[in-house]
Amino acid sequence: MTNQEHIFDQIKNERLTVVEKRAMRNALLSHIRGGAIHSPYSIWGTIHRRRIALAATTIGAVLLGGTVSYAAESALPGDVLYPVKISLNERAKVALARTEEAQAIIQTKLAEERLTEAEKLAIAGKFSEEKKALVEEKLSQHLDQAQAVMAHVQLENEELAYDLESDLRSSIGAHRSIIAAIKSGDPSDEAHELDGVDQNLALRFAYDEQSDSDEESFAVSVAMVDSLPETASTLMSHKIVEEQPSVDVSGTATLPVAPTEDSSEVLKKAQDKRTKAVQKIEASRTTIGKNEAGLERLLEAEALLARGDERVALGDYEGARELFEQAARRAQEGKRVSELERELNIKVKTKTERSSADDEDQESKNFFNFGEDQGAQVISTSKNEDASLEAPSSETNDENDPKDSENPSDDNDTKDRNRGQKR
Amino acid sequence: MSKRTTTNHIERDFLAAYDAHADALFRHCLFRLSDRERAKELTQETFTRTWEYMITHPDEAVENIRALLYRIARNMIIDEYRSHKRYNQSLDALSEDEGFDLPDGDAHGAIVRGAEMSRLFTLMDDLPNAAREVLALRYSDDMAVKEIAELLGETENVISVRIHRGLAQLKKRMGPHT
Incomplete structure (x- = not known):
């Protein structure tokens, strides 16, 4: 045989593994005998949706060579079933992501799952340094992968890439608010370990220009917040879609700059972004419900939208576009925060409550390059029945001064003992 | 029955x-x-x-x-x-x-298989589909030229030529030192 023919020897050794072959056979048998089970291998053309049916995930995991464990779904690092969750359940989900969009989404979800695990552990006082290392590594992996896929998507579809990135940022922002809430209300070692996680997130997602414009828009939006009706019921009935901008945005003679080819394109972009922002706001409203932290962000999003409309009236389409983008992100963040609050049974402090907080909050402000949530405080958690932790922040300055005195290499016993003291 | x-x-x-x-x-x-x-x-x-x-x-x-x-x-x-x-x-x-x-x-x-397969796939990716197909059937599936001809509805001659052309293209891609 010639050299070229030799390279084919390699492929002759490729075959289905015994497990794969048997699994496929079983799936075919089910199909033949009229079972309700359809394996994901047979719906290859149609898996392009965001939602992956649990059945498909289950079958997918089975066909990858094992039983999927429902109990494993809620496992945390350190649990017996945690490896099952990672290497089986999650691998099945990744394998089922057939488009780049789905890949980006699943990697974002998995990154968030790592963060939620860290948060749950910290709340339960079990977030040790070893677990932190574990979580951090996987978190980086997933974020790297998500960002790599998005960069690739951007080559073919800028809008989609932008939306994916936007959602990722919003989710990260929401988690950082939660982390701040855990840290400031519970200054143990475990919560302190979250610092490192938080700082890495800040580094990865830091936008200097963004935070500047956020600051500016915040100053104004606070003023606008004061002038808007503040009751929750009014907020819920306040429908953005029915509001018409007071100035015609289609480009008329009243605009200072005559619309050129370029500027009408920018205007179109701004209008598209506005539509998206409105959609996001409405979509988030349902999930948020009465959740305060979510509503606060929703209100900010609406304020940003109004400011964007102002910009359009002034002819600053670029500025308007940015504000609409921020509005969409803020709404999405509000949705995510409300979801996380419910899942973790924790509360992020709202701005009005924070305005009377003391200097300790100033310190945590430094961690936030987003320019968004400026520190927060736990009001109540499900695990904590100690009344002292429900008091305002001034009381957390007592004997449990966390950041400087605690040596991170303390063994677990010491940490547990400290926790015992506080509880 | x-x-x-x-x-x-x-x-x-x-x-x-x-x-x-x-x-x-x-x-x-x-x-x-x-x-x-x-x-x-x-x-x-x-x-x-x-x-x-x-x-x-x-x-x-x-x-x-x-x-x-x-x-x-x-x-x-x-x-x-x-x-x-x-x-x-x-x-x-x-x-x-x-x-x-x-x-x-x-x-x-x-890992070893993975690396070699990667190389194989890279080489194959650039081939036209028709060439890749006959090479697959011939060398991966071990089909005789006659069988391939029957399967694809072509004459044996056409298949032979296609195989040889495919191999030539592969040789070119594999570089002068192979």
């Missing part, structure tokens, strides 16, 4: 076909698509559709079930190329970590 008996008979034949040809078919799909997961999916879909054919034509003794399987697989691969050509290649780049992570635990072997 009752309908049930007939169905059992077909099921038996079908499973026999699966046991005999699943690996080869999988290999063929893998050769054509450079993506292990996709190859698995297509393999399963091929058998599913073959089953549909078998039960809708119960009186036809499927003489050469192998040919039927390849015909069905071939059509799906063509569809795959049409709609997912770019997508396939970008997925390759991303799934390099996952693609050769075989569940049976042969880690080192998997």
Whole structure:
């Protein structure tokens, strides 16, 4: 045989593994005998949706060579079933992501799952340094992968890439608010370990220009917040879609700059972004419900939208576009925060409550390059029945001064003992 | 014969076909698509559709079930190329970590195989589909030229030429030192 023919020897050794072959056979048998089970291998053309049916995930995991464990779904690092969750359940989900969009989404979800695990552990006082290392590594992996896929998507579809990135940022922002809430209300070692996680997130997602414009828009939006009706019921009935901008945005003679080819394109972009922002706001409203932290962000999003409309009236389409983008992100963040609050049974402090907080909050402000949530405080958690932790922040300055005195290499016993003291 | 008996008979034949040809078919799909997961999916879909054919034509003794399987697989691969050509290649780049992570635990072997397969796939990716197909059937599926000709509905001569051209192109891509 010639050299070229030799390279084919390699492929002759490729075959289905015994497990794969048997699994496929079983799936075919089910199909033949009229079972309700359809394996994901047979719906290859149609898996392009965001939602992956649990059945498909289950079958997918089975066909990858094992039983999927429902109990494993809620496992945390350190649990017996945690490896099952990672290497089986999650691998099945990744394998089922057939488009780049789905890949980006699943990697974002998995990154968030790592963060939620860290948060749950910290709340339960079990977030040790070893677990932190574990979580951090996987978190980086997933974020790297998500960002790599998005960069690739951007080559073919800028809008989609932008939306994916936007959602990722919003989710990260929401988690950082939660982390701040855990840290400031519970200054143990475990919560302190979250610092490192938080700082890495800040580094990865830091936008200097963004935070500047956020600051500016915040100053104004606070003023606008004061002038808007503040009751929750009014907020819920306040429908953005029915509001018409007071100035015609289609480009008329009243605009200072005559619309050129370029500027009408920018205007179109701004209008598209506005539509998206409105959609996001409405979509988030349902999930948020009465959740305060979510509503606060929703209100900010609406304020940003109004400011964007102002910009359009002034002819600053670029500025308007940015504000609409921020509005969409803020709404999405509000949705995510409300979801996380419910899942973790924790509360992020709202701005009005924070305005009377003391200097300790100033310190945590430094961690936030987003320019968004400026520190927060736990009001109540499900695990904590100690009344002292429900008091305002001034009381957390007592004997449990966390950041400087605690040596991170303390063994677990010491940490547990400290926790015992506080509880 | 009752309908049930007939169905059992077909099921038996079908499973026999699966046991005999699943690996080869999988290999063929893998050769054509450079993506292990996709190859698995297509393999399963091929058998599913073959089953549909078998039960809708119960009186036809499927003489050469192998040919039927390849015909069905071939059509799906063509569809795959049409709609997912770019997508396939970008997925390759991303799934390099996952693609050769075989569940049976042969880690080192998997890594070695993975590297060589990557090289093979890179070389194959640039070939025109027709060349890749005949090379797959000839060297991966070990089909004789006559069989390939029958399967593709071409003359043996055409197939021979196609194979030689494919090999020549491969040689060019492999570089002067090989």
